Amino acid sequence: MQLTGARFTDASAVLGNDLATFPNFPAEIRAPAGTLPGVSSFQVQIANWDILTPGDDPDILIAMNPAALKSNIADLPPGRLLLINSDAFIERNLEKAGYETNPLKDGSLDGYHVMTAPMEELTKLAVANTGVKGRATLRSKNFFALGLVSWMFNRPMEPIVDWVNQKFGPEDVVAKANVAALHAGYNFGITTEEFHHLFDVEPAKLQPGEYTNITGNQAVAWGLIVGAQAAKLPLLYGSYPITPASSILEELARHKNFGVRTLQVEDEIAAVGTALGGSFAGHLGVTGTSGPGVALKSETISLAFQVELPLVIVNVQRAGPSTGMPTKTEQADLLMAMFGRHGEAPLPIVAPATPGEAFTSAVEACRLAVRYMTPVILMSDGYIANSSEPWRLPDLDDLPDYSRSFAKDDGSEFQPYSRDPDTLARPWAVPGTKGLEHRIGGLEHADLTGNVSYDPMNHELMTKLRASKIDRIAEDIRPIEVDGPESGDLLAVGWGSTFGAIRAGTRNARRNGHSVAHAHIRHLNPFAPNLAEILSNYKKVLIPELNSGQLAMMIRAKFLVDAITFSKMQGLPFKAAEIEQKVIEMITGSTNNSEAGQ
Amino acid sequence: MTDTAYERSDFQSDQEVRWCPGCGDYTILAAVQNFLATLEMEKQNHVFISGIGCAARFPYYVNTYGMHSIHGRAPAIATGVATANPELTVWVVTGDGDALSIGGNHLIHSMRRNVNIKVLLFNNQIYGLTKGQYSPTSEVGKKTKTSPMGSVDRPFNPISLAIASEATFVARTIDMDRKHTTEMLHAAYEHQGASLIEIYQNCNVFNDKAFIQLTGREERDDNRINLEPGQPIRFGANNEHAVILDGRGARVVATADVAEADIHVHDPSNPDPSAAFALSRLSHGPYGPTPVGIFRDVSRATYEDLVQQQLVDAQAKKGPGEIKELIRSGGTWTVD
Numbered sequence: 001m002q003l004t005g006a007r008f009t010d011a012s013a014v015l016g017n018d019l020a021t022f023p024n025f026p027a028e029i030r031a032p033a034g035t036l037p038g039v040s041s042f043q044v045q046i047a048n049w050d051i052l053t054p055g056d057d058p059d060i061l062i063a064m065n066p067a068a069l070k071s072n073i074a075d076l077p078p079g080r081l082l083l084i085n086s087d088a089f090i091e092r093n094l095e096k097a098g099y100e101t102n103p104l105k106d107g108s109l110d111g112y113h114v115m116t117a118p119m120e121e122l123t124k125l126a127v128a129n130t131g132v133k134g135r136a137t138l139r140s141k142n143f144f145a146l147g148l149v150s151w152m153f154n155r156p157m158e159p160i161v162d163w164v165n166q167k168f169g170p171e172d173v174v175a176k177a178n179v180a181a182l183h184a185g186y187n188f189g190i191t192t193e194e195f196h197h198l199f200d201v202e203p204a205k206l207q208p209g210e211y212t213n214i215t216g217n218q219a220v221a222w223g224l225i226v227g228a229q230a231a232k233l234p235l236l237y238g239s240y241p242i243t244p245a246s247s248i249l250e251e252l253a254r255h256k257n258f259g260v261r262t263l264q265v266e267d268e269i270a271a272v273g274t275a276l277g278g279s280f281a282g283h284l285g286v287t288g289t290s291g292p293g294v295a296l297k298s299e300t301i302s303l304a305f306q307v308e309l310p311l312v313i314v315n316v317q318r319a320g321p322s323t324g325m326p327t328k329t330e331q332a333d334l335l336m337a338m339f340g341r342h343g344e345a346p347l348p349i350v351a352p353a354t355p356g357e358a359f360t361s362a363v364e365a366c367r368l369a370v371r372y373m374t375p376v377i378l379m380s381d382g383y384i385a386n387s388s389e390p391w392r393l394p395d396l397d398d399l400p401d402y403s404r405s406f407a408k409d410d411g412s413e414f415q416p417y418s419r420d421p422d423t424l425a426r427p428w429a430v431p432g433t434k435g436l437e438h439r440i441g442g443l444e445h446a447d448l449t450g451n452v453s454y455d456p457m458n459h460e461l462m463t464k465l466r467a468s469k470i471d472r473i474a475e476d477i478r479p480i481e482v483d484g485p486e487s488g489d490l491l492a493v494g495w496g497s498t499f500g501a502i503r504a505g506t507r508n509a510r511r512n513g514h515s516v517a518h519a520h521i522r523h524l525n526p527f528a529p530n531l532a533e534i535l536s537n538y539k540k541v542l543i544p545e546l547n548s549g550q551l552a553m554m555i556r557a558k559f560l561v562d563a564i565t566f567s568k569m570q571g572l573p574f575k576a577a578e579i580e581q582k583v584i585e586m587i588t589g590s591t592n593n594s595e596a597g598q
Numbered sequence: 599m600t601d602t603a604y605e606r607s608d609f610q611s612d613q614e615v616r617w618c619p620g621c622g623d624y625t626i627l628a629a630v631q632n633f634l635a636t637l638e639m640e641k642q643n644h645v646f647i648s649g650i651g652c653a654a655r656f657p658y659y660v661n662t663y664g665m666h667s668i669h670g671r672a673p674a675i676a677t678g679v680a681t682a683n684p685e686l687t688v689w690v691v692t693g694d695g696d697a698l699s700i701g702g703n704h705l706i707h708s709m710r711r712n713v714n715i716k717v718l719l720f721n722n723q724i725y726g727l728t729k730g731q732y733s734p735t736s737e738v739g740k741k742t743k744t745s746p747m748g749s750v751d752r753p754f755n756p757i758s759l760a761i762a763s764e765a766t767f768v769a770r771t772i773d774m775d776r777k778h779t780t781e782m783l784h785a786a787y788e789h790q791g792a793s794l795i796e797i798y799q800n801c802n803v804f805n806d807k808a809f810i811q812l813t814g815r816e817e818r819d820d821n822r823i824n825l826e827p828g829q830p831i832r833f834g835a836n837n838e839h840a841v842i843l844d845g846r847g848a849r850v851v852a853t854a855d856v857a858e859a860d861i862h863v864h865d866p867s868n869p870d871p872s873a874a875f876a877l878s879r880l881s882h883g884p885y886g887p888t889p890v891g892i893f894r895d896v897s898r899a900t901y902e903d904l905v906q907q908q909l910v911d912a913q914a915k916k917g918p919g920e921i922k923e924l925i926r927s928g929g930t931w932t933v934d
Contacts, residue, residue, distance in 0.1 A: 014931055159929075203933070212930045226921055236682055256912035258919030261681060261905055266707040270674035273667075273704070277647070277678020280665060283684065285678065303668050393925050431645045431663035431679065431686050439611070439657050441666030451613060452658060 001025075001064070002141040005042025006388075007163060011155040013213040013390055016203030017046040020500065022054035022573065023386045027243065027326045034088075034096045039071040039129050046153075048202040052500035054387065056575035059199070060152075064088060064119070064144055069573070078111035083148070085141065087120035089523055119144050119185075120160040126184030129459035130176040139174075139183035147185025152198045157186060181440075199267065207392060209338060214391040216355035216384035220288070220314055221251035223362025226396075227312075228284045230363065231370045232403035235237040236278030237286045238263045238271040243326040244382040245316040248288045268296035272313070276300060279309040280440075282406060282430035284366060288314035291333045294377075298341050301375050305345040305466065307440040308417075308426050310369035314362075317573040328571025329382035331496050332547040337377045338525060338554065342367070344463055346470045348372070351379040353499030356391035358384055361522065367402045371476075372427040372469060379524070381546075383497040383573050385558070398424035404428060409435030414441060416450040423476075474526040482534055484510055484517030489587045491538035495521040495551055495562070498544055498574050505579025516583050522552070527558070536560050540587055542566055604635035611661040617652060622773035622799035626720065627659055629779045634662075637787070644687050647676040649701055651693040652727050653799070655719035671700025673708035676715045677901070684902040687787065690717045694735040695725050696756050702734075705794075709763035711901040713789040716783075718772075719756055719796045723883070724805035736805075737883050757878035757893055760794040761871050767793035768874065768894040773800060775812045778890065784891055791900050798884055809884045823880065825891030830861040831877075841880065841885065848876040850887050866895040 002023050003562070012019050022043040031038035045055035054118065060081040065088035076082065089104050103109050104116065105572035123141040143164075150157060160329065161179055168175035177230045189195040214222075228235035239249040239258065261283070263274045268289055275285030294301075294315050304311040317333045319325035333340075348368045352361035358380055365378040407414070407427035416438045417426050429436040435441040438450060447461055448455035482491075483503060494502040499520050506518040519534050535541055535555070541563040543552040549565035556563055566582050568574055604760050606767045609631040617623045634644060647682035648654035650669035657665035659663030663686075667675050680688045690708075697719050708715060724742070725731040731744040734930035735756065739748040760768045767789040771782040779797065786793035798809045807814075811821045819835040832853055840853040843862045853861070867872065874894040913919075 010929070014929070016933060172777050206933045210926075210930050212926065212928050214928070218928075222921075222925060225919070225924065229921065231863055234682070238678065253920060253925065256909050257916040258924075259913075260919075261909070263677070263681065263905075265674065265677070266703050269671060270677070270704055272709065273671045273674030274678035274681065277675040277680075278682040279678075280675070281645075281679045281682035283678075283682040299668050300671060307665065393930065395926075396921055399921075430683075432643055432683060432827050434640065434642045437642055437662050439664040439666065441658070441664075442668055443666060458703065505670055 001040045001042055001142060004146045005044060007146055007160045008149065008155065009044050009388060010163065011150065011157075011159045012153075012201075012212055013043070013211070014156065014159050015201075016098045016206075017048065017201050018204035018206055018390060019044060019046045019213075020051055020054040020389050020425045021387045022383065022574075025327055034065050034067050034093045036067050036071055036097060038059060039068050040074060041068070046201050048204045050204060050206060052504040053573070053576055056577045062149065063143065064142065066093045066099050066103070069103065070097045070099065076112065080112060082109060082112040082144075083115045084114065084116045085119040086116040087118045087146065117148065117188065122184055122188060127177040128552065130180050131173040132177040136174075137177070140177045141243060143178045143181040144188075146187035147182040147187075148189050148195065149185075150182075150258070151186045151189025152195060154200055157182060161232045189482065206390065209392040211390045211392055212358070212387050214356055215247075215386060215388045216352065216358040216380055217247040217316065217386070218251055219352075219355055219358035219391065220362045220378070221248050221255075221378060223359040224252065224286055224312070224366065225239055225255060225260060225330050226359070226399065227363040227366025230400050230402055231366055232401075233282070233284040233370070234259050234261065235286060236263070236275060236283040236511050237288065238265055238274035239288050240265060240268050240271045242268070242293050243384045244318055245288045245290050245293070245314065247385070248314060248316070253414045257358045262500055268293040269300060272297040272300040272311070276304050276309060276311055279304070279311055280431070282428070284310060285371065286312040286314065288316070290316050290318045290326070291320050291336065294336060294340070302341045302343060302345045302348070303442045304375040306442050308373045308466070309428075310373055311375040312362075312365045312369050312378060313375060314378045314380060315503065316378065316385045319569075323340070323592065325571045327517070329383060329497065329499070329573060330569065331571070332550065334379065334495070334524065334547065334550040335553070337379055344467065346467055348374065348376045348377060348470060348473050348526070350376060351496045351522060351524055352384060353520055353522065354494065355384050355387050355389050359391070363400070367400065368473060370404055371402055372423055372473060372580060373428060374470065379496060381497050393537070406430050406433065407436055408433065414438060415448045416446050417445060419465070422470060424465065471526055473523075474529050477523045477528055478505070478521050479530040480521060480528045480534060482517045482519050483507070485515055486517070487537035488515035488517060489538065490514070490516045490540045490542055490583060491535065492516065492518045492542045492544060492579065492583060493521065493535075493551070493555065494518070494544055495524055498546065500581050501574035501576045502544055504576035505574070506583060508576060508580045509583040512584070514584060514587050524551070524554075534557055535559050540564065542583060544574055544582070546569070605642065606631045606635050608641060609634045609661050611659050613658050615659050616655065618803050620802040621652070622722065623653060623656070623720065623812040624800070625776060626718070626779065626797055626799060627656065629776050630718075630783065631660065633780050633783045634660075639687060643685060644689065646677055646689045646691055646692040647672045647679065648726070649696040651696045651725075653691055653693040654696060656691040664824060670696055670699070671704060672696070673701065673704040673717065675714065677708055677711070678715045680713050680715055681902045681905055684714065684900070684906060688715045690715050692719055692870045693726075694719065694721045694723060694733045694756070698734040698756060698759070706759070709760055709765040709792045709794065712764070712766055712898050713901040714791055715785045715793070717792070717794045717893075719794060720799040721796050722799045722805055723753075723754060723808050724801050726801050726804055729803035735883065737885070753797070753883060755878060755882055756794070756796045761854060761875045761878060761894055765794050766791040766896050766898050767892070769794070769892045770796045770798070770888060770890045772798045772809060772812055776892075785895065786905050787889070789895060791898055811886065812884050812888055812890070821887050823887055823889040825864050825866070825877070825893065827864060827866055827892065830858070830863050832861065841877070843873060843876055848880050850880065854867065866892045868897055896925035
């Protein structure tokens with residue numbers, strides 16, 4: 001289903017629609033088909049305008065079996081279109097999904113516009129001459145559905161056929177079967193009077209430029225490659241497979257011709273260890289993982305902070321704690337990024353708002369790491385990682401150059417912990433450099449010389465120096481922009497992947513006459529200096545988060561603002577309507593903390 | 599490579615050495631510094647990475663590049679250093695707790711990958727820095743503050759572990775024997791790939807005389823088995839003991855009881871690790887006859903060379919990476 005959704009998305013991208021996707025799938029690789037926990041879904045919104053989310057309520061729900069229907073019907077408003085694979089609605093499947101009676105017959109779907117097609121039977125007939133045999137014939141039924149929906153939405157088939165042939169090879173029986181099923185679905189739409197070109201979605205009026213469709217993890221991988229190039233450093237990526245971060249490692253491993261070294265090592269600790277070793281030796285060391293992996297890396301991250309070497313840590317957050325819900329999204333690692341280390345070890349934290357922006361954020365994380373000689377945490381999440389959107393290609397002629405020279409022997413005594421007066425960064429002297437032999441380590445060390453020191457005043461000095469180096473980054477980041485009035489009744493403040501829902505929800509509320517603005521935070525530590533003033537310009541501050549109020553805790557502590565938390569902890573993104581409703585509720589009276597709806 | 603002949607003092611840092619007086623670490627430090635001074639390799643190309651423990655202070659005292667990292671993780675960090683710059687000579691200084699307890703995973707994986715790192719495992723069979731708790735190489739029954747009734751943990755045999763981890767160079771030496779230590783350092787330095795030297799190191803404060811059977815004037819002749827490549831294994835003041843390998847593994851026998859041809863001829867370059875492993879099982883700790891010397895020394899491509907080769911191959915096949923092509927690789931469309 002994920003594959004089918006991605007093909008529809010790409011075909012829509014080629015047509016120039018704006019789009020946003022939300023893949024949602026179980027952690028089990030082969031979860032029992034037809035059961036409720038086994039349902040894999042793919043939500044996509046396509047539009048001829050600039051959209052911000054994959055949509056709250058679908059116009060059309062395609063259910064390939066009873067379990068898929070049962071899991072998703074609640075999202076479909078009455079009167080909308082329900083397309084059903086009728087062959088799957090047999091007693092055994094109904095039982096697996098917990099239906100006592102067949103919803104196709106018991107009238108429970110009367111409020112919807114129901115269309116059915118015997119997709120399995122038609123697929124079997126379509127693939128009969130392609131050479132696939134037995135149970136494999138039915139695997140193409142998703143392509144039948146894709147063909148039918150392509151007809152309904154007037155999508156071109158060429159990009160899909162090209163993709164299938166490229167993936168499997170045109171002579172492969174699987175490719176032939178999928179293409180045959182695709183065409184059969186499309187033709188079924190043409191020949192069956194019931195199915196019209198129901199939806200015509202014209203190209204969106206996006207900002208002029210060249211676009212590609214990109215997922216968040218792909219954007220992170222590309223951003224890291226570009227970030228290392230901008231620093232004129234080789235990229236060394238140490239990682240251990242973990243959902244939902246693995247595809248960053250997979251993507252980088254495909255690009256060794258960029259000089260990217262990908263090390264899949266024995267565990268999360270080795271992953272960050274190899275990255276740190278790489279940085280010591282003059283590479284840009286990066287490690288990527290999800291929350292449980294960050295927990296394991298925490299001791300090494302503290303070491304990297306203490307020895308003051310560049311390091312980028314990518315946390316693709318997932319619903320926790322512990323194994324939690326690995327394929328579901330959440331933003332609950334923010335305070336871990338802030339404080340999840342022993343001793344005082346503040347780090348810069350950067351968070352992308354959208355899949356495409358993950359590219360820029362990755363470049364920014366690399367920039368800060370190199371310029372300030374510090375570990376930097378890049379906070380993505382499962383929603384950004386797997387979702388895709390049209391991404392306007394950046395102008396690479398404007399690629400920043402933030403390369404730093406390695407230290408060279410100038411005849412004076414080398415001081416590994418001397419500092420650049422502007423950034424407070426220490427010199428980066430890489431092994432192999434004659435005359436600069438020195439030792440670094442986790443033990444507290446004296447200012448300038450780096451010699452081991454237990455001197456009380458030195459420890460206090462070094463603690464403050466390391467912290468003020470991070471604080472200074474505030475002067476070197478983009479100020480926060482506000483969407484909406486510069487002052488007013490309410491400011492919604494968000495970070496990370498909630499951007500689309502908050503932006504859409506606040507705009508909708510504004511269209512309905514409410515005085516509301518949205519500020520989105522990309523740098524979570526340190527905050528941009530203009531945040532204090534922005535917060536003071538509104539009567540109320542609302543902070544929607546996919547956690548129980550972590551950014552709100554930080555903002556309350558730092559600015560003494562009575563920020564109200566709007567939580568959602570369901571492993572799912574916010575819907576725009578949830579934000580809008582909460583905003584209006586806050587402005588018109590009730591200010592109770594409330595939970596997002598089902 | 600160098601225009602300067604080094605002296606030991608070139609490898610001494612300005613930091614005061616702070617091990618306990620009488621610690622075996624002093625003799626190892628001196629042996630390493632003296633050895634480094636004999637090499638043509640310029641000193642800026644040596645990197646010492648350590649974890650945590652008494653031994654882990656080692657890099658602070660050696661005037662090369664170094665990192666005193668965190669407990670058990672030195673092999674992982676060293677893997678990053680070696681992979682980033684294969685021109686460097688990367689040494690890992692570790693102890694029995696650091697390498698075999700908390701860092702066991704990184705140790706075995708660095709061995710199997712054949713990362714070109716030289717692991718100096720100071721084995722004193724005790725936790726020194728935390729003041730005398732039993733370690734993963736302490737003998738069963740060891741009474742310490744955390745095992746007042748005696749340890750019930752079976753110890754690791756570090757040599758067996760390294761061989762089983764696919765290490766390409768495995769040796770054992772003794773801190774007191776400077777000459778032998780230097781020979782082992784030299785062999786490890788020359789070896790391309792993961793090298794492990796277990797160094798029996800006396801902790802005179804918490805585990806004194808642990809290796810007395812190998813170092814004591816009266817005991818050593820009957821217990822120290824010198825492994826010499828190409829030589830039949832005999833030991834004892836008059837070579838009265840010998841080692842044979844048969845279906846029951848390696849055994850010590852009286853030289854007089856066996857035919858000369860039946861005495862095992864040591865071959866560390868044997869691709870099959872079985873004989874080296876069998877020799878490592880002659881002792882389980884420094885009790886009774888214990889082999890010292892090179893158990894295994896075989897050639898295999900190093901991890902960093904293989905990593906580097908893939909970069910070269912990828913560039914030969916696809917050309918050097920072009921960002922402009924990369925971001926268009928998924929297909930693009932233009933909005934006017």
